Amino acid sequence: MHIKREEELNLLGGKTEYKQDYAPEVLEAFSNRHPENDYWVRFNCPEFTSLCPITGQPDFATIHIDYIPDQRMVESKSLKLYLFSFRNHGAFHEDCINIIMKDLIRLMDPKYIEVTGLFTPRGGISIYPFANYGRPGTKYEALAEKRLPSISTFPCRE
Template sequence: MEKELSLLGKKTEYKQDYAPEVLETFTNKHPEMDYWVRFNCPEFTSLCPITGQPDFATIQIDYIPGIRMVESKSLKLYLFSFRNHGGFHEDCVNLIMKDLIKLMDPKYIEVTGFFTPRGGISIYPYCNYGRPDTPFAEMAKQRLINRH
């Protein structure tokens, strides 16, 4: 596993704008099992693309891995790279999900942004994906339909 990763144990370089290239994966040691992995990032920040004002959120990422899994330090650096990125809340959440799908081809993934209020309104965008032609595609549809 150590040969697959390049960020652990080295000096951390923080990218100043959106940087999906920092994401790294490692091999799932239990690909025959279906299990949840949850990441919780309570210090996510991005910028409003119109005003440039900062937006703050907790980003929650839940996924059922396939063959590859995202390495947590690279995920931290990736999420940090949004700090100077101008994107609406919904765009940031969908971009995170799409990048993670491209990176690791999970069986299932969902991403939720719990953005703090601005102007008296909180926004909680949610998106999900289930691998096509598997039971996870139906699961994604049902979880989206039944979202509260």
């Protein structure tokens, strides 16, 4: 995964091809025009679907991705196609959230990122996994350390 200039983005304006299984290779990044600023980027993805790796039954969630970019940012159509690629992928809720976060870290190398999954109840239980990362040795690492234990006090963001 490498940084691309806007004219090198492959997915915008072209025919959409949906991958049938987990496809991190569809993720694309572009240059942040304001890397000197700390600012928050939020994606709300209310149609996430994956499969239970044991039963094969579908799991549905709203995924929240929040990050503070550095030099690169994720292109939104590629993110949509990437998240769609989980549709036929078997993974537990917690795995999905950590995989998404790690793939986005590899793509963008953000200053800070957090990924939350609000999975719909199955069998009467909802699962809301949360994963975050702050760049080591920076104030963003301290932000990650501060937000992780306090996430249980956040109201649900449905």
